Amino acid sequence: MRFGKRPILQNLKGELRGRAIGLLGPNGAGKTTLIHTLLGFHPPSSGTAHIFGRDITTDAKHIRALVGYMPERDSFIAKMSAVHFVRLMAELSGLPSDAALERAHEALFYVGLGEARYRSLDTYSLGMKQLAKLAQAIVHGPRLIFLDEPTNGLDPPARARMIRLVREIRDSGKAHIVLSSHLLRDVEECCEEILILKDGRLAVYCNLEEERKANRKFLMLETRGDQHKFAAAIGALGCEYALTGETRVKVVLQDGVEVRDLYRIAAQQDIQIRRLSYKRDSLEDIFLKAMENGHGGL
Amino acid sequence: MAVYEQTYKQYLGKLTPEWSRFLIIPRHAFRDVFKSKLFTAFFIVCFAPLLVEAILIYLHHNVNALALLRINVRELIPIDAYFFQTFVNLQASFAFFVTLLIGPPLVARDLRNNALPLYLCRPFSRTEYVLGKMSVLLILLSAITWIPQLLLFCFQAYLGGAGWFVDNLWIASAIFIGSVVWILLLALLSQVVSALVKWRVVASGALLGIFFIPSVFGEVVNQLFVTRWGNIISLGALMNNVSAGLFGTFVRTTGHMTDFDGNVAREIVMNEPPLWASWFALGLICMICLALLSRKVKAYEVVK
Known part of the structure; x- marks a missing residue:
């Protein structure tokens, strides 16, 4: 057009x-x-x-x-x-x-x-x-x-x-x-x-x-401490992760990995987990992703 | 979707024929038009000359009435082509004023209120929209021009006998064609002005201007160049020529002048533009109107 x-x-x-x-x-x-x-x-x-x-x-x-x-x-x-x-x-x-x-x-x-x-x-x-x-x-x-x-x-x-x-x-x-x-x-x-x-x-x-539904549920962690070391340790477990701020880490749990494993790693790394919640992508996330990524298909 | 049910329901009943849907517009428009008492009164006044015409025809054939009024039949205007042409022209001027009153807001109001997408998102084309809006004028103007004129022609034929009817049948076609050309021209011009100018008063002024400014300019051309070709841009003169042509009263030469170039006298004959030129000019104006309407009557105007 x-x-x-x-x-x-x-x-x-x-x-x-x-x-x-x-x-x-x-x-x-x-x-x-x-x-x-x-x-x-x-x-x-x-x-x-x-x-x-x-x-x-x-x-x-x-x-x-x-x-x-x-x-x-x-x-x-x-x-x-x-x-x-x-x-x-x-x-x-x-x-x-x-x-x-x-x-x-x-x-x-x-x-x-x-x-x-x-x-x-x-x-x-x-x-x-x-x-x-x-x-x-x-x-x-x-x-x-x-x-x-x-x-x-x-x-x-x-x-x-x-x-x-x-x-x-x-x-x-x-x-x-x-x-x-x-x-x-x-x-x-x-x-x-x-x-x-x-x-x-x-x-x-x-x-x-x-x-x-397809969007995997992910965990949003709010941490205190060296979150880079913490994130690397999570990565070593085979989980996908993303640092979304100075204190926030987004984690998609792999099969066999449980929340208690995260607490264990945090304890080992001397990291405090101040908050932990399950989330899914909202329409806003989908929209913003589309705006960033550009063109998708049907 | 009954009121008591308050749910969304599809319409599964029968539909009206597509060809007749353009008539929905005039039906709804007439309600609005005749709400105005002033317009209704004026519209009734438009029939007054027709009443006079009917009386004149009646008097021509009623010896008793003539005797009662002590009028000699020779004192009355003869019932011929010129008689009908005079009244057709008179009704044409009334048609112009009716157009001035109801033509300008027809499209302008829809454009001002963005109503065109509402019409055109339905099984209703742009052509049907224009036809519908023009029908408002065409129907009203027909009611005061060719329809009563043809009825009066039939009245005269009834009183004058079969011989008169056969001899003058061409007058009926002249009444019909002359009136239809005039009301078509009025309807097209008013729609164009209405589509171009969104304010009613300005649109009415513009419509007046379209008829009178070129006439004045044409007359200036006629005077300056000692000719009658200036009439080619005057809508009134064009229609007069066409109407005269149809009623067989067209006179090509309308003036003589003697011009002195030094001591040599030169006779200048002033000829009206030929009939074909008048028809051609009217056709051209109608084509331009249609082209402009095609440009303006759109659901949305695209800014390129």
Whole structure:
């Protein structure tokens, strides 16, 4: 994908199958452009993609009938009540007028705007506008929903509500979700899989749960004393280790090595172990690793 | 996703035919347009000349009414091509003012509120969007131009008899083509202005400017170079020529002038641009409008 001579997305290859996929990346990584390209807003300069087996370059209209999109920026039609707006969006998706009106009411109740549905969108707060955008994205019951920064500008209760709705939709099993965000917590709470973009390239695509399971549990030790000698002794036991600060040592225990062995070595080396805890890589670790390492594959 | 269930549910019912979806836009737009009492009143006023036209046609064929009003039929304007052309032109000016009132915000409002991605992320193309927005004007303007004019033509044909109808059938086509060309031009120009200028008042001003500034400039060219070719950039003059061509009232030579070069007198004949040139200029304007709309009506503008 290029804008003029500037490459925005490149070498993206793979297959996404998850029910809820988090699209992560720093600002300008190409998350929104990827969504726009999949929606057919920007024609790819080379290559193509398929959604539910349909080509985005030749079958965009059919694809758009199957997807819902919640844009990042404020997007609405002025001088309309929420129910009128959502109904119009449903009709544009192909629903007959009566069904569209019925579904507009339902969608607005579902997102929690039931009582405010006859109010003009111009009078809505930012949080309410976000919910109205979600309502228009789901009113026609799409099979795939693109959510671009859905929690942008929301206060904590509104954010929690949005996250709960996204999780509910995911758990209903009736729609796939692609959630683009730079907020790791949102993605961690809603998504099963993550796709991390860096400079328009694929940095990581993984199943979050599997990745967590696959990540070996490691021990984080906080020590006092000559930790280099201590680390060397741990290495001699065949364990992987990393010094992560002046007093911290990260250790992956090998089979046959137990915590008491570490205490024994510490005693021999005259090292104090002040703290010891089991840890796994968090999404933040995965993200930071992806940012450092660069490009991964599917 | 029933209200009482509060769960996410897919829609499995029947869908509307794709070809008809562009009509959703005018349906929703009319609600908004006719909320304004001022506009509704003006729209009703637009039918006043048609009422006069109908009365004139009726009087022509009603001896009793003429006797009652003590009018000689010869004092009335004859019902011919010129009669219909006059009223078509009159309705065209009303159509222009209707366009000024409702055309500018149509696309501008969506652009200002970033609504285009919401339209275009659905099974709804850019062409359908433009067609839908243009339909708002096309339907309203048709209602005050060619539709009532053709009904009045039929009324005259009913009163005038089959002979009149057969002899003057070409007038019906002139009414239809002339009006459609004018409302298409108005709809396209207002959409372009609306897409380029996001503020309603400025857009209305720009639309007025598009019609009047080139006319003034064209007239200056006409006066300076002693010609009528300046009319080629005047939308009003172009439409007048096209309309006159359709109604068979087009006169190529519209002025004579005697120029003295020393002692030698020279007769200058001022000819209007030929009809084909007027049609060509209108076609060119429409093509430019479509090209501009194609550039501006996008889900997101790409900064290269």
